Amino acid sequence: MKIIIADDHAVVRSGFMHLINFQEDMKVIATAADGREAYTLVAKYKPDILLLDLSMPPGESGLITTGRIKEDIPETKIIILTMYAEEEYLFNVLKSGASGYVLKKAPDEELIKAIRTVYEGGTYIDPTMATSLVREFVHHNIASETDPFQTLSKRELEVLPLAAKGYGNKEIAEMLFISVKTVEAHKSKIMEKLHLKNRPELVEYALKKKLLNF
Template sequence: MPIHVVLVDDHAVVREGLKALLNREADIEVVGETGSAAGVLDLVQEARPEVVVMDLQLGAGQNGVEATRELVKKKPAVKVVILSMYDDEELVFRALEAGAKGYVLKRAGVEELVTAIRLVNSGDAYLDPRIARRVIEGLQNRLPFTRAAETAEPELTERETEVLRLAAEGLTNAEIARRLVISVKTVQAHRANIMQKLGLHDRVDLVKYAIKKGILKLEAD
């Protein structure tokens, strides 16, 4: 079964271009498109996509972040990938806080958007490599840890710690598997155990935990 995708962008030419490129992928099918945030919920209800690719600025005062927040609230099973021309970390934080699972810059190639769609559909998250470092640095002084992460002090195995560090650095499950010479399913199992042990909910919490514990160290540029 292909991954069903809905496109939300106020420029028709952009939607048509993305639709043509994404439909070339054997495992992706664009099942709907709209240029307005107002029609997103109805379209999602009708088209039943797994992933929505959402422009951050939709014109006429419409806000992709708020549209994402509303969509995730009403349709929590739908994964949202933000496609934006803006690389400001504040906008990225707002999008993640609204419930987006991916953030891709418009200047990226379509291959990057395809990767993001596949990852968020599989339950993972994706952050454009061009902004990932600044976002991680910003997390050091931003969102608080969840109570579970602060109060519990579970012990991770050596392999779980390795997986935690690589995941926090932004590597995908497949990349971690290649790095550690283990299967992708084993990586997925380790990540699930880590999240359960630490009481974390998503990659944002995972990165914050790794920074707090010194597992992820940021070197000066």
């Protein structure tokens, strides 16, 4: 199995690489320090598995990177590595296209099991999060018809946290490789769909949805 590791801490990348390369059927072919570098390496090498950290400040979050990769390089399966044992993170990650969710505090054998499961076409959720997944799935199905958040497009989900963090239209356009006018259009749509009137309300909404924690 060809694997790429993306994490903003060098010591973490080194530790995971040592563990994985010790397995006879696995090999780490590259490592990345942020989401954009991970995307570039995945596009270049087409690995079987990408182990992706959810939070890599100040770079692109793992959630956004997951969506980009699944749209452009769907053959690469993604396992999220994170310290966040929270339901909303888990659900949003799976919605973005990830095939696995493993907590960094999990035993080594748990990560290896996750890689093999995902490689064979399955989905792997950290055992401690299984109950949360079922609960969140049920809640999501009940709320999806009334929650305007579910109507946001993938691009709007990328623009929303950046706008809430205070980035200007030009900065957001450069980050997402789109035009300033497109950014303005997305922001207008976001405000309309979420029934928000100004930026303070946008920030408050983003905080409530835990979109600023990455």
